[in-house]
Amino acid sequence: MQITGNTVFIPGATSGIGLALAVSLSERGNTVIVGGRRSELLARIREQHPGLDTVQVDTTNKQSIAAAAESVLAAHPDLNMLIAMAGIMRTEDWHAPATFVETAEATVETNLLGPIRLIGAFIEHLQSRPDAVIMTVSSGLAFVPLRVTPTYNATKAAIHQLSESIRLQLADTSVQVVELVPPAVRTSLMPGQETSPIAMPLDEFVAEVVQLIEQNPDARELQVQRVGFLRHAESRGDYDTVVATLNAQDPHARHAGADAA
Template identity: 70%
Template sequence: MRINGNTIFIPGATSGIGLALAERLHDAGNTVIVGGRRRELLAEIAARHPGIDTVVIDTTDAASIASAASEVIERHPDLNVLVAMAGIMRIEDWTRPSGFVSTAEETVTTNLLGPIRLIGAFIEHLQTREDATIMTVSSGLAFAPLRVTPTYNATKAAIHMLSESLRLQLAHTSVRIVELEPPSVATDLMPGQSESSFAMPLDAFADEVISILRDEPDVTEVQVERVKFLRYGEARGDYAEVVKTLNASDPHAAE
C-alpha cells in the first residue's frame, strides 16, 4: 500500500486507532473519508480537519453499509482503499449462559459480519481501480487468547484467516489485502484501557503503523514491535508462556 495519493474510507474512525490513522493518512497526502454512527462526532472531525469527508454508517446494519457504500463511491469514485476498522471488545463469563450469549452475538455481528459486509459492498468497485487495498484489523489476541474476552479473540482469529484467504483469492486482481494487528493500545475500547499501564500509547502506535506503511509498501501484516510477543509465540515455541503471561497481567493486556 502506498502511503499517499489514495482515496481511503475508514468506517469506525470517529475515535481511537481509526481516528488517529485517519488524521495521519490525511496529513500524508491522502483523501480520507471517515465513517461513523454519530453525526455530531463526524461534524466535529470535519471541522477540526478541513478536507476530511464524513459519511454516516452503522457497520452492524447491512442496509446502512450498502447505503454508505453507494454514497462513498458516488462522492469519491477514485476510492481505492477500504480500512475495516470498526470493532467492539466485551468481557464475557461463559460459566453463566445468560451473561454471554447476547454479548457474543453482538461481537460477532460487529467484528466479523461487519467487515465481511463492508468488503462485499466495496469489492466490485475496488477491482476497477488500478491499485487498491483492503486493510483488515485483527489483533494480537488472534494469536494468543485473553481469558475474559473469548468471542473477541475468536472474531479476530477469524479476521486473520479471512485476510489470508482473501489474499489468495484476490492475488490475480488489483486488490491487495493488508492486515493490521494491534497490541493493546490506550483507547476506550475497554473500560479503563486508555489509562492502562499495559497499553501502548495511541500516538506511538499510530506513528509506528504509518512508518511501517511508508517503509514497507508491500507489507501484508502490519505489526508494531509490541505485538510480536503475542503474534509469534507459537512459532518461537513459547506459546504456553505467552498465554500465561498475558492472562496473569492486566485483563486489558491486548486488543
C-alpha cells in the same frame, strides 16, 4: 500500499486507532472519508479536522452499509482503499448462557460480519482500480487468547484467516489485502485502557504503522514491534508461557492490556 495519493474510506473511525490513522493519512496527502454511526461525532470530526470527509454508517446494518457505499462512491469515484476498522471488545462469562450469548452475538455482528459486509459492498469497485487496498484489522489476541474476551479473540482469529484467504482469491486482481495486527493501544475500547501503562501510546502506534507502510509497501501484515510478543508466541515455542503471562495480570490491567482493534 502507498502511503500517499490514495482515497481511503475508514468506517468505524470516529475515535481511537481509526481516527488517529485517518488524521495521519490525511496529513500524508490522502483523501480520507471517516465513517461512523453517530452524527454528532461526525460533525465534531468535520469541525476539528476540516480535511476529513465523513459519512454516516452502521456496520452492523446491511442497508446502512449499502447506502454508505453508494454515497462514498458517488462523492469519491477514485476510492482505492478500504480500512475496515469498526470493532467492539467486551468481557464474557461462559459459565451461564444468560451472561454471554447476547454479548457474543453482538461481537460477531460487529467484528466479523461488519468487515465481510463492507468488503462485499466495495469489492467490485476496488477491482476496477489499478492500485486498490483492503486493510483488515485483527489483533494480537487472534494468536494468544485473553480469558475474559473469548468471542473477541475468536472474531480476530477469524479476521486473520479471512485476510489470508481472500488474499489468495484476489491474487489475480489489482487488490492488495493488508492485515493490521495491533497490540494493546491506549484507546477507550476497554475500561481503563486509555491510561494503562501496559498499552502502547496511540500516537506512537500510528507513527510506527505509517513507518511500516513506507518501508514495506508490499507487506501482507503490519506488525508494530510490541505485538510480536503475542503474534509469534507459537512459532517461538513459548505459547503456554505467553498465555499464562497475559492472563495473570489483575482484571483492570488485563482488560486494558489486551488489545485496541
